[in-house]
Amino acid sequence: MGTSVGHPRSxxxxxxxxxxxxxxxxxxxxxxxxxxxxxPAGDYRPLYRQPVPGANRDTILRRVVPVRVAAFELDAxxxxxxxxxxxxxxxxxxxxxxxxxLYADESYLRRWAADLEPGPRAPxxxxxxxxxxxxxxxxxxxxxxxxxxxxEWELAAAADETRRDASRDPKFLDRVRxxxxxxxxxxxxxxxxxxxxxxxxxDLHGLVWEWTLDYxxxxxxxxxxxxxxxxxxxxxxxxxxxxxxxxxxxxxxRFAFRASLQARWTTANLGFxxxxxxxxxxxALVPARKGTNP
Amino acid sequence: xxxxxxxxxxPLTDQDGRERHLSEFAGEPFVAxxxxxxxxxxxxxxxxxxxxxxxxxPAADRERVRFVLFSLDPERDTPEALRGFAAAQGLDTKRWTxxxxxxxxxxxxxxxxxxxxxxxxxxxxxxxxxxxxCDSKGVVRHRQAGVQxxxxxxxxxxxxxx
Numbered sequence: 001m002g003t004s005v006g007h008p009r010s011x012x013x014x015x016x017x018x019x020x021x022x023x024x025x026x027x028x029x030x031x032x033x034x035x036x037x038x039x040p041a042g043d044y045r046p047l048y049r050q051p052v053p054g055a056n057r058d059t060i061l062r063r064v065v066p067v068r069v070a071a072f073e074l075d076a077x078x079x080x081x082x083x084x085x086x087x088x089x090x091x092x093x094x095x096x097x098x099x100x101x102l103y104a105d106e107s108y109l110r111r112w113a114a115d116l117e118p119g120p121r122a123p124x125x126x127x128x129x130x131x132x133x134x135x136x137x138x139x140x141x142x143x144x145x146x147x148x149x150x151x152e153w154e155l156a157a158a159a160d161e162t163r164r165d166a167s168r169d170p171k172f173l174d175r176v177r178x179x180x181x182x183x184x185x186x187x188x189x190x191x192x193x194x195x196x197x198x199x200x201x202x203d204l205h206g207l208v209w210e211w212t213l214d215y216x217x218x219x220x221x222x223x224x225x226x227x228x229x230x231x232x233x234x235x236x237x238x239x240x241x242x243x244x245x246x247x248x249x250x251x252x253x254r255f256a257f258r259a260s261l262q263a264r265w266t267t268a269n270l271g272f273x274x275x276x277x278x279x280x281x282x283x284a285l286v287p288a289r290k291g292t293n294p
Numbered sequence: 295x296x297x298x299x300x301x302x303x304x305p306l307t308d309q310d311g312r313e314r315h316l317s318e319f320a321g322e323p324f325v326a327x328x329x330x331x332x333x334x335x336x337x338x339x340x341x342x343x344x345x346x347x348x349x350x351x352p353a354a355d356r357e358r359v360r361f362v363l364f365s366l367d368p369e370r371d372t373p374e375a376l377r378g379f380a381a382a383q384g385l386d387t388k389r390w391t392x393x394x395x396x397x398x399x400x401x402x403x404x405x406x407x408x409x410x411x412x413x414x415x416x417x418x419x420x421x422x423x424x425x426x427x428c429d430s431k432g433v434v435r436h437r438q439a440g441v442q443x444x445x446x447x448x449x450x451x452x453x454x455x456x
Contacts, residue, residue, distance in 0.1 A: 065415070102297035102406060133405060216404065217412035263405035 034075040034083070036276060037200045041071045042164065044151040047248075047255050067151045074148060074156055075273035077191040077202045078210065079139060081112075082124035084131065087139050089116060094135055103134035107266045126188035127208045127271040133263040136211045136272040147213040148275035150258065154251070157204045159197040167248060176250040179206035184269040205250075209257060211272040218258035298432035299326075302402060306364075306393040309376035314393060316432065323455040324360045325448070326426045328409045330367035331379040336423050339441040341383045343425060347445040347452070355452050361390040364403050366411055366419055368394040408437075427451040 043066040052063050088095045095115040099108055109130050113119025122128070131139075133147075140146050148156075160166035167173070179195070188208065196202045204210075261270075300317045308314050325344060329337040344361055351359070365371035371379075376392035379385075385392075395403060404411060411421035425448060427436040436451035 067415070100297055100301055102299075102301045134402075213401070214412070216410035218410075262408055 034077050034079070034273070036073040037076050038278065039069075039072055039074050039152070039156050039199050039201070040164075042069055042155050043067065044069050044155045044158075045167075046151070046154075047251060069149075069151045069155045071278045072148070072152050073276040073278060074152070074199070074201055075145075075275070076200060078127035078208060078271045078273045079136075080125055080191055081118040081122040081128045084128040084139065085116065085118055085124070087142055091138065091142060094138055099135070101264075103264055104132040105264050105266055107268075108132060108135070110266075111268070121187055123187065123190065125190040125192075127191055127203070129188060129208055129268055129271045130266040131211075131271065132266050133211050133215065133261070135266075137213075139272075140274040143274055145274035145276045147211055147272060149214050150212045150217060152275055153204075153210065153212050154254075156197070156199060156201055159199055159201075161196065162198055164198060167251075170247065173248055173250065176205050180250055180253055182206075186268075208269050208271040209254070209267075211270065212258065215258040215261050216263075218255050296433045299406065299428060299434065300432035302399075302406065304395060304399040304402070306395045306399075307373060309373050309380055309387060309392040311373040314391070319360065319362060319391075319428075320432060321430050322358055322360055323430050323452065324362050324428050325452065326362045326364065326407065326428055327424060328364045328366050328404060328407060328421070329379075330365055330419055330421075331371050331375045332367065332417060333419070333421075335418075336421065336441060338383070340423050340425065341385070343423075343438075343441050343445065343448075345383070345385075346443075347425075347448045350445045350449050351452060355449075359452050359455075361385070363390065363392045364400070364407075365392070365394040366400065366404065366409070366421055368397055368400050407434075427455055429455045 045064055045066050048064075052065065092098060093100075096109040096112060097115050107130050109122075111119070111121040111130060113121075118124060137147055158165045158167040160169070160172050163169075191207065192202050194203055194206045197204060300320060302316055305313045305315060325347065327340050327344065329340055331337075348356065348361070365376070371392075371394045373394075376394065377387075380387055380390060380392055394400075403409075407424055407426055409422055409424050411419050413419045422439065423441045425438040426434045427448065429435050435455050436448070438448060
């Protein structure tokens with residue numbers, strides 16, 4: 001959309017750009033609220049090892065203890081700028097000019113043109129970024145949802161297009177690793193155009209990092225006896241053999257990324273999607289009594 | 295303006311079962327941490343660090359500072375459990391307040407105070423140790439990550455805080 005100074009069309013382009021910006025500010029959400037997909041129950045194998053009792057009373061082993069994840073619902077795609085715009089319209093305390101510094105840092109929605117205007121650097125159908133954990137959680141609550149846990153997110157992310165668990169397939173791991181090697185674009189592309197897994201969940205890989213409810217669990221060493229601090233076993237040069245799986249480099253990166261985060265931080269490649277507990281099945285419809293109209 | 299913890303307006307329950315709000319702690323500096331009463335490991339050390347700090351304070355500083363402990367395990371940390379912890383640790387509840395929020399609000403507290411935690415799936419919660427010195431307006435002015443034997447950093451912070 002570049003214009004050249006003095007060119008007769010530049011005025012027209014400027015008007016069109018302005019019209020686009022105004023339309024962006026006034027239009028309702030351009031993309032419908034995300035559908036959700038059900039992820040059936042499964043086991044998530046964390047990277048860290050937990051102390052577990054050994055055969056003898058005095059033996060403590062360190063083992064990967066799979067985490068059983070109950071079935072849950074997950075947004076089919078990340079939350080977009082359009083979604084977030086609708087949210088901040090209804091919740092002014094989360095607008096950029098008003099957000100508390102307790103809950104968001106100075107980069108919060110930095111690329112948006114204004115409080116209620118995502119603008120050209122934040123297309124309506126692109127994932128919202130530069131949002132803090134607090135903001136993401138507030139959005140989720142307003143939508144009647146919540147953030148996914150790490151275990152839920154990683155369970156969903158283990159899937160490829162045809163399998164629930166592709167996480168031991170070196171070819172899949174390689175693809176995911178290559179997704180992460182792309183630099184962050186200044187303007188995010190639209191959601192829903194890239195990777196889509198067997199659950200019908202899109203963009204878990206290849207678009208943005210995503211907030212999780214318990215991102216803070218990534219920093220703790222699982223040894224509840226000690227002063228839980230850096231998960232030393234997972235960092236190079238500090239007994240890295242504590243880690244369970246060297247093959248899934250992308251999972252390492254996600255773990256390290258989560259360990260580096262603070263809840264109020266915002267970054268250009270960190271967005272989120274929502275999750276929800278599986279709803280209880282509806283009670284069976286009771287047949288109408290004979291002779292009555294509904 | 296630096297953000298204040300008093301922006302968190304949700305209710306908490308203290309060790310006597312009374313509903314409290316963080317803004318009640320305005321007017322005097324306070325030292326805050328997060329513990330849970332079933333913790334066998336780092337929480338007794340946090341309490342020991344806080345007691346060592348209290349003992350090391352000059353009288354003038356001790357008179358104007360309070361201690362606030364937030365529960366990481368509000369479902370099990372009933373007022374009775376909090377009272378039991380205070381008694382076991384010998385905490386003077388005129389100056390020490392133990393508070394439990396809802397589980398959701400506990401996540402907010404932990405996120406604001408930057409306490410990382412992970413339940414182990416059984417009965418324990420592995421978590422980081424963090425001691426925050428807050429001023430009379432609820433702004434965190436000094437933070438100690440981890441437990442350590444020497445309270446002098448905290449003593450200095452309490453001395454300087456208003």
